[in-house]
Amino acid sequence: MRYPFFYPTARWLAARFPRLLVLDWESFSKEDERELERLLIAVLPPSEAVWLREVAPTPREALRVLSGGARPRRTDAAALLDAVAAASGGDFQRESAHDRAAPFYQLLPGRAVPSRTRACAPGSTPVFRAVAPARARPDLAAELKRPPRSIRDIRGRAARELVTLAREAMVTRSRDLDCFSYADWRDVRRIELEDGLELVAFGSLPDRRLLLSTAYGLLTLRNGVPVGYTQLDGYFSTTLVHFNTFETYRGADAAWVFARTLATARALFGSEAFAIEPYQLGQGNDEALGSGAWWFYAKLGFRPKDPATRRLARREAARAAANPAYRSSRETLAALARRHLYWEPLGTPALVPPHAAAARAAAELLAARSGGIDAARVAVAAEVRELLHVGPGTSFNQEERLWLERWAPILLALPRFRAWSASERRSLVPLLRAKAGRRESLLPHLARAHPRFAAALRELARDPRPA
Secondary structure, rough: OOOOOOHHHHHHHHOOOOOOEOOOHHHHHHHHHOOOOOOOHHHHOOHHHHHHHHHOOOHHHHHHHOOOOOOOOOOOHHHHHHHHOOOOHHHHHHHHHHHHHHHOOOEEOOOOOOOOOOOOOOOOOOOOOOOOOOOOOHHHHHHOOOOOEEEEEEEEHHHHHEEEEEHHHHHHOOOHHHHHHHEEEEEEEEEEOOOOOOEEEEEHHHHHHHOOEEEEEEEEOOOOEEEEEEEEEEOEEEEEEEEEOHHHHHHOOOOHHHHHHHHHHHHHHHHOOOEEOHHHOOOOOHHHHOOOHHHHHHOOOOOOOOOOHHHHHHHHHHHHOOOOOOOOOOOHHHHHOOOEEEEOOOOOOOOOOOHHHHHHHHHHHHHHOOOOOHHHHHHHHHHHHHOOOOOOOOOHHHHHHHHHHHHHHHHHHOOOOHHOOOOOOOOHHHHHHHHHHOOOOOHHHHHHHHHHHHHHHHHHHHOOOOO
């Protein structure tokens, strides 16, 4: 298996298979090696970095020395990852430095390495089919009304085994998903649907959650075998769906699995509207362009709101109606994929979380404070704590304090936030606790009930200042 694994996955593999994860030098270009050299200079202590700058060994030579020379104590991949892990700064900075260099790894064969052949969730009961998989497009609205048969909490060792299964399913297909890499084994649920279909939902570790929306990774199982994955981002009454069926299993009933995934999103978050983001449709995603992903969702009832995209879609639909053999060109699919697709079956408008606008507003508010960023964060958190009427006697755990600090500048940047009533501000505290809590899926339910939060975030996102 050869792939430029992201930092958490590479470290996880190195910990499990310390002698089998190596650097895939055949895949490195000259520019890749220069990026790797920059990474080594950045993460090594000054006493060792000066050797790289002055003697200028190749990265391969440098890592041979760092591995133990003629009698290596560890692989070159382990030496690199150990150097990154020991570097100064926080986990986010180390991860960013590693992934910017994007080193190529190879996981060598071995008896216990991840395997597609052996992959199966424990406790699955096989369901035998009497007929071929249905190829007709499902009725999404009808499927949305049918909740899953059961949703079970999975705890302890069984939860950890399912996290491992999800990560291995991605490794064996040269993929990565943050919701699996940073899965919180305390929030794992096994969701039974029909016909041998199950979804395993994984919450994320509190410090790795999205700024405003609630992200869950779902591993798709058929008779216990991993056949795909999904990320669901819940935001008020909307869920953004990032759906993927592994290539081996495409062309059968993927549309029905997608429909049942929407019903699962409704069960988890109470969703009433759905959206597909541009990357999922093909923006910067060759796989989605090659599979015609835009039309997969459009034929199920998803529609663009952007006028230019709607006109282009009508033109392409007319051409297909006139000539059944017609297919949209790659260039046309890329143009269609520039904007979101939406499905609003209950008339509730779909909302896209304004992560970038909120992050910018927070950065500007902190930068305007005196005393430096760190002091500004402390002062802003204290101010918001007072506005939320959270007194010194109120107990916040570590995760809740983390999210109070992250949300505080966003809340202060909301239009007229200080003019909210004391009750309206105080009622944000349960949202904050849900954002930091063991079960983040509670957040969309609580956020919908707040009288002003959604409108304030929409107004913040309409900030007319240029990016």
